[in-house]
Amino acid sequence: MTGSRAPSVPGRRATRQRTAIAGLLDELSDFRSAQEIHEELRRRGDGIGLTTVYRTLQALADAGEIDVLRAGTGEASYRRCSEHHHHHLVCRSCGKTVEVEGPAVEHWADRVAAQHGFAEVSHTVEILGLCAACRQT
Amino acid sequence: MTGSRAPSVPGRRATRQRTAIAGLLDELSDFRSAQEIHEELRRRGDGIGLTTVYRTLQALADAGEIDVLRAGTGEASYRRCSEHHHHHLVCRSCGKTVEVEGPAVEHWADRVAAQHGFAEVSHTVEILGLCAACRQT
DNA sequence: GTCGATAGTGACACTCGTTGTCGATCTGTG
DNA sequence: CACAGATCGACAACGAGTGTCACTATCGAC
Numbered sequence: 001m002t003g004s005r006a007p008s009v010p011g012r013r014a015t016r017q018r019t020a021i022a023g024l025l026d027e028l029s030d031f032r033s034a035q036e037i038h039e040e041l042r043r044r045g046d047g048i049g050l051t052t053v054y055r056t057l058q059a060l061a062d063a064g065e066i067d068v069l070r071a072g073t074g075e076a077s078y079r080r081c082s083e084h085h086h087h088h089l090v091c092r093s094c095g096k097t098v099e100v101e102g103p104a105v106e107h108w109a110d111r112v113a114a115q116h117g118f119a120e121v122s123h124t125v126e127i128l129g130l131c132a133a134c135r136q137t
Numbered sequence: 138m139t140g141s142r143a144p145s146v147p148g149r150r151a152t153r154q155r156t157a158i159a160g161l162l163d164e165l166s167d168f169r170s171a172q173e174i175h176e177e178l179r180r181r182g183d184g185i186g187l188t189t190v191y192r193t194l195q196a197l198a199d200a201g202e203i204d205v206l207r208a209g210t211g212e213a214s215y216r217r218c219s220e221h222h223h224h225h226l227v228c229r230s231c232g233k234t235v236e237v238e239g240p241a242v243e244h245w246a247d248r249v250a251a252q253h254g255f256a257e258v259s260h261t262v263e264i265l266g267l268c269a270a271c272r273q274t
Numbered sequence: 275g276t277c278g279a280t281a282g283t284g285a286c287a288c289t290c291g292t293t294g295t296c297g298a299t300c301t302g303t304g
Numbered sequence: 305c306a307c308a309g310a311t312c313g314a315c316a317a318c319g320a321g322t323g324t325c326a327c328t329a330t331c332g333a334c
Contacts, residue, residue: 012310013301013310014302015300015311015312016300018311034291034292048313051292051293051315052311055293055311058292070207070209070211074210074211074291074292074320075290075291075292076291089249091255100249102245104241104242105241105242105245108239108241109262109264112226112239113226113264116226116268118226118228118268120266120267121264121266122264122265123262123263123264124261124263125246125260125262126261127246127249127250127259127260128259128261130255130256130257149281150281150329150330151331152281152282152329152330154282154283170320171320172319186283186284186285187321188285188286188321188323189284191320191321192283192322195321210292210319211291211292211320212319212320213320276333276334277332278331279330279331280329280331282328283329284327284328285325285326286323286324286325287322287324288322288323289321290321290322291318292317292319293318293319294316294317294318295314295316295317296314296315297313297314299310299311299313300309300310300311301308301310301311302307302310303306303308304307304308
């Protein structure tokens with residue numbers, strides 16, 4: 001349960017806009033684009049600029065507070081995630097997201113990279129599929 | 138006349154431009170963006186339009202003849218690859234690319250997806266690192 | 275070989291996500 | 305409270321990629 005904490009991480013100051021974005025991210029559980037977040041905030045009456053949303057999301061991502069997912073078009077989506085290393089299982093229809101772990105995958109990636117003389121290894125693993133609910137229809 | 142194979146896959150006709158693009162892809166072993174391919178062809182004297190390069194690469198990708206990799210910015214890179222399912226180990230400095238296989242990863246992805254009720258599963262796995270040569274410097 | 279239908283080409287305008295600019299505004303501090 | 309500097313946001317700019325459409329090259333038919 002998230003009681004209260006400092007929702008500002010971007011730079012340092014706590015502003016109305018940053019609080020609003022952080023709050024919305026806490027509510028949402030699936031990946032949302034910057035534009036969607038901007039729209040939702042405006043719908044709620046929070047006057048906020050698109051530029052600010054972009055900058056704040058990027059800062060949060062840089063700080064590791066939220067995860068970024070780049071869709072096929074290169075459009076970025078954001079989501080508040082748990083802190084430990086994990087990957088995502090995303091429904092390609094409704095966007096439902098499940099965090100998954102795979103120690104075996106981590107080891108495999110490191111091993112393969114080492115075999116080819118690569119160091120400072122990072123990796124991206126995303127699984128796309130159709131969730132049970134979306135298949136029903 | 139028709140001593141060589143048919144390098145055209147996009148639509149059906151074999152044109153000078155398509156032959157040039159296919160030929161260049163055969164030479165290169167690392168991922169290149171559409172713009173880089175366009176520049177290189179022009180440098181060689183092949184008069185070719187950027188639009189045509191984009192369309193041809195996309196058609197080749199749709200036909201499964203080449204692989205697409207989307208960098209952080211969403212910029213797409215293309216590369217002629219082997220036909221069987223594989224993933225890439227890419228040097229983040231020089232772009233050197235190695236094809237790798239990981240049956241364990243495939244199974245893991247399918248299993249995890251099934252556990253959460255997901256079907257029609259696809260996945261992306263890319264490993265980024267610094268190759269031996271780039272570390273030396 | 276040459277004709278003609280038509281797939282293909284490419285200069286250009288345009289979309290769209292994202293970033294840069296810069297004066298106005300707000301925050302935390304002294 | 306006053307102030308320096310962080311932050312905001314309207315707008316312009318950017319860059320990858322796509323749509324348009326008149327012109328051109330390919331290739332099957334003859």
